[in-house]
Amino acid sequence: MKHSIGEAARLSGVGIETIRYYEREGVVPPPLRTGSGRRVYDDDGVSQLRFIRRCRDLGFPIGEIRMLLSLATERQRACAEVRTISERHLESVRRKIRDLVELETALADLHGQCGDGRRDCPMLGRLFGE
Amino acid sequence: MKHSIGEAARLSGVGIETIRYYEREGVVPPPLRTGSGRRVYDDDGVSQLRFIRRCRDLGFPIGEIRMLLSLATERQRACAEVRTISERHLESVRRKIRDLVELETALADLHGQCGDGRRDCPMLGRLFGE
């Protein structure tokens, strides 16, 4: 089946402007065009877009999605390499979680010092002090 | 004491270019200048910069730092308002943590399906499928 960019967007869950952005950035190949210049996507194109959206939902950066996509479309589906990429990404997600949890602790600690008064906030004092 | 921008950067832990950026954006007021046009910071200016850096370390966005800073420099130190801002921020940090933990689960799950083989990666299959 052939689809307009709007249909492709609906089917894949990727916004129209974002699809064009991916094309500009070379994440997806440029699709065919109608005589009047409108983009035409086939089912494979839509699948690629859906794949990208799922990867983005998982927080993969564009560069790694590009790698995953080329592994996938070259039909190699090289598991070991996918494993490496997803492992690296998983590690970065876990690092972010650790950082945020640390931050949460510090923030909750500071926040806890705030009373209900209207002056001389201890949190501001701590942030300004030294 | 008076300080050059370089000294202010060292003392506050904020980069030189970042200080100028904060000035452009109106986060800090423009400092005095020497005859030849170089910026001069006093200790209060350095304290403000340090305050901003600490807030940034805590993940506060610039807009909220602006509010905190005005609360602080107006000498009102209104604790209740600081509480509101930090509460909102804390909530957004916690939301981020929840999102990331969810993401981590999904990712680890997918990642766990990858074997050591070189073809037909189940993770790619899942990402492409429908």
Place this chain on the structure above:
DNA sequence: TCTTGATCCTGTAGCCGCTACAGGATGCAT
């Protein structure tokens, strides 16, 4: 056939919070 409204096109600018230049002017020590 005409008109309306939806959809599409390109190109550009903005978001956040910096960071990294380029290209030039000072300041300070020797």
Place this chain on the structure above:
DNA sequence: ATGCATCCTGTAGCGGCTACAGGATCAAGA
């Protein structure tokens, strides 16, 4: 006088979109 550090302004880039402006085209109804 020389040389190097530091400073200045202005601009562009990062990632990953998003939001226009201003125009072309399409499909459906009257």
